[in-house]
Amino acid sequence: MTYILYGDTGSGAFCVEAALAEAGAPLEFRPVSLERGEQTSESFLALSPSGKIPALQLPEGGIVTETAALLILIAERHPEANLLPAPGRPQRAQALRWIAFMASEIYPIVEIADYPERFVADHKGAAVLKQSAKKRIRDRLLIVEATAAGPWFLGENFSALDIYAAMFSRWREAREGGWREEFLPKICAIAAALFERPALQPVWEKYFPNG
Numbered sequence: 001m002t003y004i005l006y007g008d009t010g011s012g013a014f015c016v017e018a019a020l021a022e023a024g025a026p027l028e029f030r031p032v033s034l035e036r037g038e039q040t041s042e043s044f045l046a047l048s049p050s051g052k053i054p055a056l057q058l059p060e061g062g063i064v065t066e067t068a069a070l071l072i073l074i075a076e077r078h079p080e081a082n083l084l085p086a087p088g089r090p091q092r093a094q095a096l097r098w099i100a101f102m103a104s105e106i107y108p109i110v111e112i113a114d115y116p117e118r119f120v121a122d123h124k125g126a127a128v129l130k131q132s133a134k135k136r137i138r139d140r141l142l143i144v145e146a147t148a149a150g151p152w153f154l155g156e157n158f159s160a161l162d163i164y165a166a167m168f169s170r171w172r173e174a175r176e177g178g179w180r181e182e183f184l185p186k187i188c189a190i191a192a193a194l195f196e197r198p199a200l201q202p203v204w205e206k207y208f209p210n211g
């Protein structure tokens with residue numbers, strides 16, 4: 001009963017592999033190199049029509065994409081891992097809210113910051129758009145930072161929110177110029193605490209070898 005994860009190091013596949021590692025679920029990793037543009041290959045588009053990683057093949061078959069859906073699904077399939085507050089618990093509503101916030105208010109802007117030329121034809125316009133997108137991502141991350149309760153995102157208990165928030169804080173837009181260390185202290189503390197979890201340390205080292 002093995003999951004097959006299509007992804008790349010440094011990418012959003014991190015949150016899926018981390019959640020599955022916490023659950024102790026067996027995983028086979030199939031690399032899709034963003035650097036080589038393999039996400040646009042015909043064979044990968046057949047799995048993920050938007051050409052985005054991660055894509056997860058479930059042990060019983062069937063592909064699932066979209067990190068928000070994947071985190072909720074993994075939490076549901078592996079309740080013993082306590083990745084999310086159980087349905088009916090008061091914190092469940094906030095957990096779902098902030099997973100959706102990161103997926104819909106931050107992740108789409110990462111595409112604009114990473115590939116501005118997809119949105120604006122001229123070189124100069126693309127450079128301006130890239131900067132605006134980076135600013136927008138930072139503004140949204142500040143909202144996440146202000147919301148995180150500490151020591152974990154939801155307070156006393158670790159959850160998938162910690163994995164997700166820490167992932168967004170690792171990417172170029174937050175990293176450049178030491179911005180995240182200055183402005184995201186709670187998320188940085190969460191990232192450091194994730195690294196201390198035995199199941200997560202190897203996953204962290206695989207995806208973010210530079211910290």
Ligand SMILES: N[C@@H](CCC(=O)N[C@@H](CS)C(=O)NCC(=O)O)C(=O)O
Pocket residue numbers: 010011012013034039051052053054065066067068103107111115
């Ligand atoms: N909505 C998707 C977004 C995934 C996404 O943007 N993944 C990036 C890598 S972190 C990607 O595949 N980018 C390649 C591209 O846009 O060509 C999700 O939540 O899984």
